[in-house]
Amino acid sequence: DGGITQSPKYLFRKEGQNVTLSCEQNLNHDAMYWYRQDPGQGLRLIYYSQIVNDFQKGDIAEGYSVSREKKESFPLTVTSAQKNPTAFYLCASSLTDYGYTFGSGTRLTVV
Amino acid sequence: KNEVEQSPQNLTAQEGEFITINCSYSVGISALHWLQQHPGGGIVSLFMLSSGKKKHGRLIATINIQEKHSSLHITASHPRDSAVYICAVGLTNDMRFGAGTRLTVKP
Numbered sequence: 001d002g003g004i005t006q007s008p009k010y011l012f013r014k015e016g017q018n019v020t021l022s023c024e025q026n027l028n029h030d031a032m033y034w035y036r037q038d039p040g041q042g043l044r045l046i047y048y049s050q051i052v053n054d055f056q057k058g059d060i061a062e063g064y065s066v067s068r069e070k071k072e073s074f075p076l077t078v079t080s081a082q083k084n085p086t087a088f089y090l091c092a093s094s095l096t097d098y099g100y101t102f103g104s105g106t107r108l109t110v111v
Numbered sequence: 112k113n114e115v116e117q118s119p120q121n122l123t124a125q126e127g128e129f130i131t132i133n134c135s136y137s138v139g140i141s142a143l144h145w146l147q148q149h150p151g152g153g154i155v156s157l158f159m160l161s162s163g164k165k166k167h168g169r170l171i172a173t174i175n176i177q178e179k180h181s182s183l184h185i186t187a188s189h190p191r192d193s194a195v196y197i198c199a200v201g202l203t204n205d206m207r208f209g210a211g212t213r214l215t216v217k218p
Contacts, residue, residue, distance in 0.1 A: 032206075042115065042197070042208035058205070088152055092206075100144065100206065101197075104153035 002027045006091050006103035013078070013085070013110050021076045021106045023091035030095060032074035036089040037105075046089075051073055078108060086110045087107060116137050117209035124216050130185040132212045133205045134198030137179065145172050146197040148211065154197070157183070161167050188216045 002036040004025045013019045023032065033052050035043040046057030049068040063082025068074055074093075078085045116135045125131055134143070140158055145157040158165050158172040160181065164171050171190075174176050174181040181215040 033188070035208075040210060042210045043199075043206075044208075045205055090152075090154060100156060100159075100201075102146070102154040102156070104151070107152065110157065 002024075004091055004093055004101055004103035005109045006089075008105065008106060011106055011108045013108060015110055016080045017039060018077055018079050019085075019108065021089055021091075021108070022059070023074045023076065023103060025074075025091075025093045026072060027093055027095070027102070028071070029093035029101070031093060032070070033080050033094075034064075034074070034076045035090045035092065036065065037090060042083055046076065049058060066098070113209070115200055115209040117212050119212060120210065121213045122215070124188050124214070126189055126218050128188050128216075129147065130188050130192070130214065130216075132183045132196050132198075132214070134181045134183070134209055135138055135179060136181075136198075136200045136207075137200065138200065138207065140181055140202065142201040142207070143174055143181050144199040145181075146199060148195040148197060150194075156197075159201075174175075175180040176187045185214075188214075190216045190218050192216050 032044040033048040037043050044060050046064050047066040050056035056071045065077045089106045094100045118133045142161045144159050147155045160174040169186045171184040195211040197212050198213045199206045
């Protein structure tokens with residue numbers, strides 16, 4: 001079955017460390033997105049990519065980095081520069097504006 | 112002001128009640144989505160609307176493009192409907208999300 005796989009589901013990181021969240025899709029979708037969710041707030045866009053080897057900053061890109069070397073994969077690195085990284089991170093993909101599919105999310109906690 | 116406003120923020124209902132969740136938006140959109148997020152965090156797409164009304168089982172979604180307003184209705188609500196319901200609007204390169212409505216249906 002086609003879908004988006006995010007891993008891991010739960011992640012713990014020490015302060016000052018970088019950590020990479022995985023997002024893989026087998027839907028042949030061109031566009032992929034990373035969102036951050038904080039309690040009581042809507043999802044906010046971190047980065048998005050419309051095609052391979054190209055990506056754009058979203059509203060809250062500071063402290064994050066991404067790569068898009070393959071169509072299927074869009075990993076997100078949370079760097080030590082991100083001041084408040086504890087959050088729920090969601091990956092999504094779409095073929096056009098109309099069909100979005102979401103992953104199951106990764107909950108990152110900084111300890 | 113948020114581009115997507117949902118109401119209410121929290122909703123508690125008794126099993127069997129008719130539920131309505133509202134969404135208003137202030138930007139031009141290509142489509143509006145209703146999403147369901149369960150406690151584990153994963154999100155499921157319920158509906159995508161660009162006009163009119165859609166129905167799936169006990170769920171009904173409507174949209175009024177002129178008024179920039181959409182509603183999600185749940186008929187004969189059940190405890191398994193308890194979740195966070197999120198309204199999202201599709202823009203050219205992005206989606207904008209409401210903060211969500213937390214629904215609790217008590218048996």
